[in-house]
Amino acid sequence: MADPYFFGYGSLVNLATHDFPDPRPAKLKGWRRSWRHTDLRPVAFLTAIPDPDCEIEGMIAHVPKNDWAALDEREWAYDRIPATQAVSHTLTHDVDIAVYAVPHGRHTEPTNHHPLVLSYIDVVVQGYLRAYGEAGADRFFATTDGWEAPILNDRAEPRYPRHQQLKPHETEFVDSRLRRLSVNVVHSP
Structure with a gap:
């Protein structure tokens, strides 16, 4: 029987957010990431969406x-x-791998009422920096849609439950890449 594995493409890339055994870098062909919203959560989050021309790195x-x-x-x-x-x-042994995604039709574009949260972006990018270096983190930005959505700067009071403390160079990397994308960062009221 094949061992069950999962492919993580967001916060699961950050090994500080979990203790799942035998983590290792991998690539998923035919998918890309997108920032989306669903009525199941108050803020936007990452999901994988089919894209035959894309390949994403993860864990x-x-x-x-x-x-x-x-x-x-x-x-x-x-x-x-x-x-x-x-x-x-x-891996060299027989495995069954699954990916988690919200099915098409059950998610929508993020909005001002359902923004991306910076504490979540920080966690994901920190994971990519540590697993794949700056070039890999840049590939994360390039293979993720939805950066035109508003981003809530919640670093002072993180809303993401598995938030992490970033090192200064990690924070600067995130901030510089968001500036390059000309994103709309708003602050908590």
């Missing part, structure tokens, strides 16, 4: 005790989708 990890329950709980707003054939990785 695979073993599903603890071969039981999807804890991961399904963490990723409760998403559906778990089989993705074994679309993932390239360094």
